[in-house]
Amino acid sequence: MSFALYRPRTFEEAFDLLDREAERPVLPLAGGTDLLLAMEFGRQNPSGLLSLSRLPLDTLEVLPDEIVVGATLPLRTLERRPEVEARLPGLLEAVREVGSVQLRHRATMGGNLVRAAPASDLLPPLLSLSARVVLRSREGRRELPVEQFLRASWTTELRRGEILEAVRIPAPRAGAYRWQRVRPANAISQVGVAVALHPSSSGSPWRVAAGGTEPTASRLVRTEAELPAVDPSEAEIEAACARAAEEASFRADLRAGEDYRRHLLKVLLRRTVEATRERSRRLPLERP
Numbered sequence: 001m002s003f004a005l006y007r008p009r010t011f012e013e014a015f016d017l018l019d020r021e022a023e024r025p026v027l028p029l030a031g032g033t034d035l036l037l038a039m040e041f042g043r044q045n046p047s048g049l050l051s052l053s054r055l056p057l058d059t060l061e062v063l064p065d066e067i068v069v070g071a072t073l074p075l076r077t078l079e080r081r082p083e084v085e086a087r088l089p090g091l092l093e094a095v096r097e098v099g100s101v102q103l104r105h106r107a108t109m110g111g112n113l114v115r116a117a118p119a120s121d122l123l124p125p126l127l128s129l130s131a132r133v134v135l136r137s138r139e140g141r142r143e144l145p146v147e148q149f150l151r152a153s154w155t156t157e158l159r160r161g162e163i164l165e166a167v168r169i170p171a172p173r174a175g176a177y178r179w180q181r182v183r184p185a186n187a188i189s190q191v192g193v194a195v196a197l198h199p200s201s202s203g204s205p206w207r208v209a210a211g212g213t214e215p216t217a218s219r220l221v222r223t224e225a226e227l228p229a230v231d232p233s234e235a236e237i238e239a240a241c242a243r244a245a246e247e248a249s250f251r252a253d254l255r256a257g258e259d260y261r262r263h264l265l266k267v268l269l270r271r272t273v274e275a276t277r278e279r280s281r282r283l284p285l286e287r288p
């Protein structure tokens with residue numbers, strides 16, 4: 001396999017390379033933990049790799065209402081920032097589950113989102129947090145909720161010539177992520193569930209999302225409706241778990257059968273709601 005490696009220093013240069021009309025595309029390269037394997041196994045065959053390493057995309061901006069994660073910030077750097085621990089505990093729980101420490105020194109949130117694996121550990125928390133992606137091209141920037149960005153497994157709304165620049169993540173009151181996999185590290189989650197508490201939103205203050213579902217990681221809106229209050233009752237949690245098992249679609253694969261995944265979803269949803277409720281109770285009341 002032969003390909004060129006480009007390392008542009010400016011976005012203009014990068015867009016020139018991405019816009020090239022060729023039979024085989026030029027693909028952005030972030031950490032390479034997915035793309036290089038995909039090339040080795042013949043699932044991708046680009047004419048060139050456009051390294052993002054010299055572009056100013058490895059940033060982290062902490063604003064009053066949100067945290068903006070640059071697309072190429074290594075996950076390992078992200079998980080060590082105290083602001084992430086304090087304000088995005090559910091996301092942090094998920095980031096720490098990606099692969100291994102070695103892998104996270106290279107892997108990025110941008111790569112995880114564009115890859116759009118159905119069992120990604122980052123998609124459920126980002127969905128529950130109502131995160132938005134910022135996509136940049138020669139024409140300018142556009143922003144999409146993660147929910148719209150994900151079209152299906154392995155497919156997103158990213159257009160040719162676009163680079164995912166950053167992810168805007170509103171800080172919730174509290175949140176949590178729980179998952180199940182066959183071994184603790186370097187394994188793919190069978191099911192992952194994230195919830196976040198946004199008391200100021202209209203309707204249910206809860207956002208619920210699951211990974212390992214079909215056709216891709218998804219938000220469970222009907223499940224959220226079973227959780228009408230910040231402090232749900234036992235009966236409401238039970239109803240939400242039953243609704244989630246009905247609302248989510250699963251299929252069997254080599255990691256788990258459909259019924260087992262449905263069972264996991266119920267168990268993990270209960271655990272995320274209880275953990276989030278506990279976190280919320282420990283915070284001062286005035287925090288949004």
Ligand SMILES: Cc1cc2nc3c(=O)[nH]c(=O)nc-3n(C[C@H](O)[C@H](O)[C@H](O)COP(=O)(O)OP(=O)(O)OC[C@H]3O[C@@H](n4cnc5c(N)ncnc54)[C@H](O)[C@@H]3O)c2cc1C
Nearest residue numbers: 030031032033034035098099108110111112114120121164
């Ligand atoms: C051993 C192993 C264990 C793993 N474990 C987990 C796990 O537990 N949980 C999990 O969720 N994932 C896991 N993964 C999958 C993968 O490592 C992650 O999804 C990672 O976050 C991908 O990021 P990356 O920067 O390496 O992406 P890359 O491999 O660089 O890129 C992936 C895709 O995204 C595109 N891309 C990357 N960045 C951009 C950008 N800014 N703009 C436009 N396109 C872009 C690339 O062209 C490519 O198509 C694992 C992988 C391996 C090899």
